[in-house]
Amino acid sequence: MGQKVHPIGMRVGIIRDWDAKWYAEKEYADYLHEDLAIRKFVxxxxxxxxxxxxxxxxxxNKVNVSLHTAKPGMVIGKGGxxxxxxxxxxxxxTGKQVHINIIEIKQPDLDAHLV
Structure with a gap:
């Protein structure tokens, strides 16, 4: 019998990167709930x-959120x-300063989340 491995866990560090890039010991649960709230809201x-x-x-006291989107014009809007x-x-x-980066997906047909 073969061992089952999560596909994202195998690819992290080689092909993919983490979706959340932060480290905390005492505030881990708070940050995790805040991340989930940010993702759900967006x-x-x-x-x-x-x-x-x-x-x-x-x-x-700063949170950087990068949004990978196929339609950056809809995210930015008229004049931002x-x-x-x-x-x-x-x-x-969040109660913190949030900086938003918008990254355009050049070929949206190749992205499984968008298909």
């Missing part, structure tokens, strides 16, 4: 924007209005 707010992956990095509103809502949700 997926709900940007359901039509074809968001594939959400990466979260943390510093002391949508991204500013999203940033303000995430600031209120």
């Amino acid at each position: 997926q709900k707010e940007l359901a039509d924007a074809a968001v594939s992956t959400i990466e979260i990095e943390r510093a002391v 209005a949508n991204v500013d509103a999203l940033r303000a809502k995430l600031n209120k949700l």
Whole structure:
């Protein structure tokens, strides 16, 4: 009988990278719940924007959120209005300064989350 290995666990560090890049000992549970709240909120707010992956990095009082999307225009909005509103809502949700990076997916047909 063969051993079953989770496919993402095998690829982390070789082909893929972690979706959350932070380390905490005492605040681990709080950060984890905050990450889940951020992901759920972004997926709900940007359901039509074809968001594939959400990466979260943390510093002391700063959270960097990278959104991989096939439709960056829908995320940014006219003159950056949508991204500013999203940033303000995430600031209120987390209580920390949030910086949002929007990364365009060049070939959305090759992304399994979007197909």
